[in-house]
Each structure stands twice: as C-alpha cells, then as structure tokens.
Amino acid sequence: MENTHSSDANHLSIKQYLKIGALLTIITIVELIASYVALGALLVPILLILSAIKFVIVVAYFMHLRFEHRLLSQIFTFAFVLALCILLALVALFIYDPSISNR
C-alpha cells in the first residue's frame, strides 16, 4: 500500500492539531466575550482581527496551505482579496449613496 505522496514530510502531529483546535476555541470565546463587553468603537476592529486570525490559522494549517505549492496560496489569496474588495466597494457604494431615499 504505497503511502500518499507529496506533503506528508512536513505534517503536523496530532498534538499540534489539537493545540490549534484549542487555540481556535479560545479565540471564539474571546470574540463572544468581546461582543458582550461594552467596548464601543474598539469592538469592530477587534472582532475583525480575531476572525481574520482564525481564518488564517484554518487555511494555513488545517488546509495545509503553508506546506503546499506556492501557486495554491497565490490562487486562494487572489480570489479572497478580490471578494473582500468587491464586498468593501459594494458596502461603501451603498452607504455613501446620498440618493437612497428610504434610508
């Protein structure tokens, strides 16, 4: 039974995976608490940063992107950045549209 090929050399151990799982859980709990604590203007940036960290952790380690061919991370980051830019552009276009009357 030949072993699956490519990236098994730089595999993470079970312990490391569990540690990452724990870290993600902690971040989620911190996010939850942050949303209850009255942080005012600070809340939005904190939440965005925390979810961005979770996002990167899952993509880099669970989806193995850090150990894969550079092309895959280029493809995914280009698509993700494009989706983010379109999201920001659309939201901005609608928020700063003076002509919307049923606001």
Add this chain to the structure above:
Amino acid sequence: MSEQAHSVTGIDSRKLLMWIFLASDCLFFGALISTYMIFKGNINNPPYPTDRIVNGEFFHGLLNIPLTSASTFVLLMSSVAMVLAVYGAQNNNLKMMKGWLISTIGLGIFFLLFQVYEFRHFLHEGLGISTNQFGASFYLMTGFHGVHVGIGVIILISLLFGTFRRNSLGPDTGFHIETAGLYWHFVDIVWIVIFTLVYLMPY
C-alpha cells in the same frame, strides 16, 4: 476520477481543481455577504436582528449569540476532527480515520440541526423570507451555507461508505479524504466570517 496524468507543477490536478473551485466559491459567498451587509442598515419592519426601540416600542432581537457561538464551536471541532481523519488516512491508520470521519459527520449533522432549530425559531417569531430584508438576506446566506454543509456531509458519508466496503485503504482514499477535508475546512471558514459579520457585529 480521471487517471493521474503527470502534472507539470507537481500538484495533483484534483487538488488544484478543488482549490480553484474554492476560489470561485469565495466570490459566491462574497456576493451573498455583500447583499447582507448592504441591507443590514435599513431593516425597517419587525422582527429585527437585535434588540432595538422603534418609536417608543421595544423589539426583542432574534439573533441568539450564545446558541450560535455553540454551533460555531461545533463546526470548529468538526474541522479538527476532519484534520485528524486526514492524518489517520495519510498514515494508513484505518481505525483512526474511520473514527474521526464518523465524528466529523456527526458534528456536521449536529451543526445542521442547530441551523434547522434556528430557522424554525425565527419562522416561529414571524421572520419569513419575505417579511423584511433581514429575513431575505439572512435566510439566503445561511441557507446556501447550510446547503454547502449538507453536500459536505453527503460527500463524507459516501467516502465512509467507500472505506467500509473495501475494509482497507484504496490507493486514492487518503487523497479523496484530504480533498474532501479542504472543502470542509472552507465551509468552516466561511461560517467563521458569517458568524463574526452577522452575529457579533453591532447594528
């Protein structure tokens, strides 16, 4: 799937196909989330997503943050289980792979049950798809995410069914489970973004 042609870049064509499909899905959920964020500002009839007082009257918000963070935790753990299943498959530890695959499927179904409960609760509170913009965009976004999770569960079940019939690791089984894992993790990170933007962001 098709035979393993020699690939110029060393990346297996099937894995490359999955990653590019995930890139396309990024735009899919990007547009869905954009629609939600656009309508987030002007929901002008009850029921509302969060508690608010509208011309003197108090309206109880529908979004239940503790419940949804529990379902987020469930989906997060299913990602961890998925990773361990892939680990088992790649180190041809059949028992470990089957065990974690079953727990991933279980956690996935558990998450779907959370969603079904939340949808029924909202419907019961009077939030139909045509009630207001919150209803329409929320159901569309979380609905499509739920469909993606459902398809993921079906894929994992068919992979599990594949391993039982042959009670040994086929040459590609490890690879199939890893690719299914990519899809599963993607569905999880989409939920991470939705959870933050929809549930935690102030209105």
Add this chain to the structure above:
Amino acid sequence: MTTALPLAVKEETNSGIWSWLTTVDHKKIGTMYGVSGVVFFIIAGFEALLIRTQLAVPNGTIIDADTYNQLFTMHALMMIFLGVMPMGAAFFNWLVPLMIGARDVAFPRLNAFSFWTFLSGALLLTSSWIFGDAPDVGWFAYAPLTEKAYTVGQAMDFYAVGLLLLGVASTVASLNFVVTIINMRAPGMSWFRMPVFVWMIFVVAWLLILSLPVLTIGLVQIYFDRNFDTNFFNPMGGGDPLLWQHLFWIFGHPEVYVLILPSMGIVSEVLPTFSRKPIFGYSAIVFAGLSIAVLGFAVWSHHMFTTGLGPVPSIVFSASTMAIGVPTGVKIFNWLATMWGGSIRFNSASMFSIGFLALFTIGGISGVMHASPPIDTQQQDTYFIVAHIHYVLFGGAVFGIFSGFYYWWPKFFGRFLDEKLGQIHFWLFFIGMNLTFFPMHFLGVQGMPRRIYRYDADLGWETWNIVATLGSYLLGVGMLVFLYAVWKAYKSEPDAPDNPWDAPTLEWATSSPPPEHDFDVVPVVEARDPLWYDRDNNITREKTKDEHIHLPPPSYYPLLISIGLLVGGIGMLTTLMISALGVLLVFYAIWGWVLEPTS
C-alpha cells in the same frame, strides 16, 4: 475496481449518435460547441434582421412592441451566451490541448458535462420563444422591471434558470481548462513558451471562474423575488434596484472580456503566421491580457454613471475604465508591429484578422469616449453605445472567430474552406458591418435612444436607419456565403496537409484532422514557436513511436447529470417536485460517475 454497472455495458463504438453523446474527446466536444454556436448565431442573426426591418422606416408596423422587445433581448442573449461564447469554447476545446502538447484536458468527463449542461441551458433559454415567454427586458434585465408586478408570464424565470445552467457550464469548463493549462503542458513548455492563444484562454477562464458566482447570486435573487416574494430588488419592500445592477455588472464587464479575448488570441496566432514572422512583443501582449483580467473587476460601474453615482465613485470608475484602455492600446500597437516588416499573405483568415484589427480599434476608440461620465450622460442608452457594442463584438469577436474558422478548418476537418468564397464572405461582412454599424454612431449623436421599437419621422433618423437595415441584409448574405463554403468543404475530399500555412504552434505538428490521441509521442518544446524553431534548426522530431496510449473510455454519465440539471431547471419553472426528480437523477449519475472505472 467495481464491476461494470448493470445499466448498460459500454462497448467501444466510435461512430453514430451514441459516440457523440458519450464522447469525452476534446476534439469532438469542440466540434459540438462550434456547431451549436453557429446554429444559435444564425438564429440570433435572423432576430437582428427582424429588428432592423422594423426600424427601417419611422413608425414601422411590421413588428409590434412586445415582439420587438423580446427580439432585441433574445438577440443579445443568444448572440452573447449561445453564439460567441460557445464558438470561443469550440476553439479552446479543440486547440488548448493540442497547443500545449497534451492528449486531452485534465478531466475529460467534466469537459463533456460542461458541453451538455451548456446545451441544456441553451435549449431551455431558447425554448422560451416556444412557450411565448421570451425575456423582453433587455439582456441585462434591470430590476424592478423583472419583478412579478411588471412582467407577465415566466419570461424572467426562463432568463434566470437558463443563465444559471449556462453559468454552471462555463464555470466547470473554466475550472477544467485552468487545471489543464497549469498541469498538462508538454515537457519544456514553460509559461512563456505557451502560445498567446493559450494565455488568452487562461485569462478568460479566470475571468469566468471569479465573475460567474456573483451573477449566480443575482439570478437566485431574481428567482426568489419572483417566486418567494422576497424584496431584494423591490423598492417598496425595502430592496434596491441598483443592487441588481451592481451584481450584474461585476459579472458583466469581465464577461465582455470573455467574449473578446479568445478572438484576440486567434488574431495573435493568425497574424504572425501570415506575416511569416513571430508575434511582436510576446510578453507585452501577455501582460496586457493579465492586466485586463485584474482591471476587469474594477470598472463595472461605468455602466451606471447615470444612476446617480456620487462624484467620487464616478471619478474612480472613470479612471479605472480609462486605465483599462491602455493595455488594449498596447495590444493593437503590438499587432501592427507584428505585421511590420513581414511578408503578409492575404487570404480569408488573414483578411478577417486585419479586419478585426481595424474594426476593433474603432470600437475601442468609441468605447474610451464614453469612459468619461460627462460624455457618457449624453451617449448612454443611445445608438452610439449600440455602435460601440457591435464594433467590438461583431467587428472584434465575430471577425476573430471567422478568421479562426478559415485558419484552422484544414486542421479540424482535413479540408480547406474555399478561398474564393472566403474573400466574398469577408468583403460582404466588412462592407455590410460598416454600413450597418457606422451610421449608428451618427444616430447616437442625433439622440436616438436604444431599444425603441418605433420613432417619429421628423427627427432626422430616417436615412441612417435605412442604411443600417440595408447593411444588415448584406451581413445576412455574407453568412449564407459562409454556410455555402462550409457545405462545399464538407462535400470535398480531405486533402489538407499537416501544416498548410507553415504555422509555428504545436497543433500543426499533428495530422489533419489529428488522431484521437492527438500526439503519437508527447512533443518536447525547446522554444516559443516550436515548429518554426525546428524548421530553422532543421530538427526532425520522431513521430511514429507508438507506446500504449491510455485514452479515457466514453461515458454517458456527463450527459445524464446534465439531463438531471435540465430537469431540475424545468422544475424551477413548473413545480419544484420535478426539480426533486432532477436532483435524484443528478445524484444517481454522480454515483455512477464516481464508481465508473477509468482505465
């Protein structure tokens, strides 16, 4: 592996209808794309003739308002989605594997699935004519006109479901070809030794992969608005019609580059061959293509300058639209430089490419004019825009496609298209095109709006409308000449040598038409224009080494899944129970597909 499925034993038939229905060969799939593309192109062309006949005289009574609105909408939908895109797909299905030295695409069955899903989407959309509900609100279907309150019948459901199916087909095909181009290039063919045509298709595939999901969301939202009373685009219920415009044009602008880039790729192959010299500024053209891909996602709101955008977005989108004109300009200069110092042979293929160069430039110039919002507020939705569209799409994409037909016909079918007829066809198209669409610039400047089924007599528009109508008849005649040439070629004896034009790219190293396995031995590439490199250094590649070549067996599961999706689509138009049936069929076919032995 599992035993053969009980349903039917798949024996090796390579003729007859069954072989076409179950083929996974990229060449057969390419031919099917080409044939359906030309058929729909002719139907849409006929619709255009009806439109022009109605507009020939003021207050024309040949066609009533509703039919006219259906005609111009279906003319646009069929030309774009069922004519130019599939003909482009015919070229990249046929040529990409041959040009990069691969035996087939990365996922042959997925390629067959793409074609059959395209065909089911095309048939579903075209069947709207038969069921009396052809979409009649313009090809970009601005909300809230698409809401239930303002439309009668199911026209917009046909539009939404038809485009959803076509979207699935195009996305899957693009995924397939991106993986093929990345992973299956012949040894030695680095990224910068690939032919320019393959680069253009790589860019087209990425544009489709990243833009179609946004359109899918818009279409789902129309479907939900019409069938489940949501209010995405209904302002009464809190929705916003501009949301549809944004979602559509985020897809819309990359789409128009999807229409033109294959033709730019064809021209970049035809001009060097008939100028007897390599393409000028290969890397400039490739980087121009890539920058168009990136910028293509940043310009969409230039379609919405008049919807009340604020000053800042107008300036930003005007700047990005003008910026995207620069790479196009660079390409035109590079094509001219390719012809400079060459020894240009004039035959139908090269004349269509030179025609592309001239007419696409005119379209590009008129396009840059309304990149500036002040001018756009005068030109938007007038016949000036119709002129711009047709100069870039007819003068650009269609001329490029016909240049490709005349150039690769010997390679596809082993027979030449008659040269005499080709010249007549070119001049009929060239003169007809200018007679039809150049006066539309004048009509636009005289203030004639788009999409009007009648106009009054004393507005000064009569002469140019008659000229345009006569021109459009010339185009009809030109198309007949082309069909006669195709019929004549079909009847003639296959007499085409391997490389009739002494062209540089790998597909000319195979026989005409190529064997089913394309290459007897996978070619080794040492330079950019491989065949010219071999000819100049008189290297002869050994051709007949025959080792066991593994070809994927035909399979009917792609067709089965597409039929399942079609049934699902029909269910979305009638009752969702039928859709459930469709989903079951899809699941069964996927199950069969996965368990099908591939060796």
Add this chain to the structure above:
Amino acid sequence: MLSIMKRKTVFSFSAIIGIFLSACSSWQTDPQTTVNPKSDMAYLIQDVYVLVSWLALIVFVVIMFAIVYISWKFRERPGVEAQQFHGDTRLEIIWTLIPILIVVTIFIPTANAIPKMKSDPPANALQIDVVGKQWWFEFKYPELNITTANEIHIPVNTPVAFNLESTDVIHAFWIPQLGGKVDMVPGHSNKMWFTPTEARKEAYLGQCTEFCGTSHANMLFRVFVDEQDDFNQWVNDQQSVAIPAQSELAKQGEALLLNNVAFISENGSAVGCVTCHKIEGTTAMGMLAPNLTHIASRSTIAAGVFENNKENLIKWISNPSKMKPGVSERTGGMPMYENYLSEEQIESIVAYLMELQ
C-alpha cells in the same frame, strides 16, 4: 489580386470618412441632437465631448492609415523575406506611454467636469419634481403649486433643479440639448440641474432612455424655454382653476365625466375618469394619472407621442392601447372606453377636455 484589395480598402475607408463629415452638418439641426448645447451644463459636456471627439478622430485616422500602409507596404512580394525581429522594449515603453498620455488628457477635463455636473443646485433654482411612471412623466412645481404632465415651461437664464423620482420601474430623464441624462430609480431621489441659455418657440425634446417596458419608445416629454414674462403668463394660466364648460356638447361631457365613478355597459364596467385623473376645481380628484386641469394647453397627448387634437383624443379615449401598446394591458392601466361609452359620449367628453385651456 492585391491591387483590387488595396483599392477596395482605400475605397471603403474614404467612404466611411466621407459619410462621417457629411453627417456632421445635419447634427446641428436635428431636434434631439446631443451636440447643439443650449444650457450651461450642456456646454460643460460639449467642451469635453469636442476634445475627446478630436482625439478619437486623430487616433482613428492614424491607426487606419497605419493598417492600410503596413498591409500594402509589407504585402507578400517575390524575393522579399520577412524580418524575424520579435520585440523591442524601447518601443513597448513608447506605445504604453502614448495611450497613457491620451487617457490622461481625457481624464483631466473629465475629473474637473464631474463635480460641477453633479453639484447641488443653487439655492434660488426653480424646483421641479419629476416622477417617472410607466410610460409618462408627471411634473410638479412645489413652490408654484402646479401639477402637469409631459410638457413643462421654464424661464431662460435662471437655474432649474429637477428632483427625479420613479414610482414603478427605472426610467431616465434626458433632454439632449439641455443636459446629460440621469436615471429615475425607484427608492432613490436623484438630482439634476442646469440653466437654459436660449429661449425659443419650439420645444426642446426629451425622452425616457432606460428601457421601462412595452411602451418605452412612447415616453417622450417636451421642455419649453420661455422669456421671463412668457413664463409668468404660463404660470398664471396653469395656476388658475378649471373653468366650467361653455358649449352645449362640452356641458354634457362635463356632466358625464364628473358624475360617473364608473361606466357600465353590456361589456362590463370600467372605472370613471375621476378615479384616476384630477381636474383642479372639480370633484375629479384621482392621483394616478396625468392632471387634466389644463390639458388643452398642452401641444401633445399620450406622453408627447400624438398631437393634441380632436381625432387623437377620441382615438385615445376609445382605445389607448392601439396608440400606445401596453397602456390598457398593464395593471391600473386606462380602460378602452369604446366598450363602455358610445361615440357621442366620447365626443362630448373630448369637447369638454378641449375647453380646459
């Protein structure tokens, strides 16, 4: 063979340029032309338009000449081999800069025209609310308390500001000689303003230019630019209440129109005129359809498509959809009164309407 090809190419290009120049002359006089500006905004647009058009013409001539010249000079000739060069970075840089230069020369005037074009109207501007409906325009002068349809009068040399709304689908408000078009998007209130610079007898033509359904082509409007005193006279007429009918036939028509909420006949019943139309000073209070108080003062009916005379009014009331397809079929559309009223009754109503100056 080549000489024919060369002659044909030269012929067709010279033909195009010839047609182009001869057309320019007729553009100035056409009623709906976009290149004969008559307001400050239109002049602003015209300046950018002229600059860009000249640039376009230059690029057109240069590239077309280059194509013809290169095709002719480097045509296949016996004994002449193609030169095998395939790149020159210096050249690439030059012809990347040229398009950038052209684009910048277009962008600068564009960038400083946009803020002016999209600026807020001056405080003293005459306010006109325009509401786009399926297939006609409703105009309201809030300060002067005038409501009319499809035809408006504005004073010369004073800014006029349009507040553009729509109650059904997207329309576009465009008077080519007086300014660029702005869409009327339901749920949005867009602004547009200009200062007309030339008063004249004939109207400035305007048309809806965003596809809005079956009769999109029949949704025209007219703007008359008058001297100040003519405008004041028009305002007084419009503000006056509808005068009661004078002639005998008109009196019958008036009674028929005002007293019937519905008309019943063997073909069923149809809503009366009063339910949708409004006539100031009478019991007709409908808000859905054009205001008829001064219908006779308008030169056209049915959104500027037909001349306002007796035959057209009779034909219109009898069967609106024959003149404007879709009007009766759409929900809330005008019924075909030939099924509910006799010829005489329709003529009496028309007589009354012709008296509403």
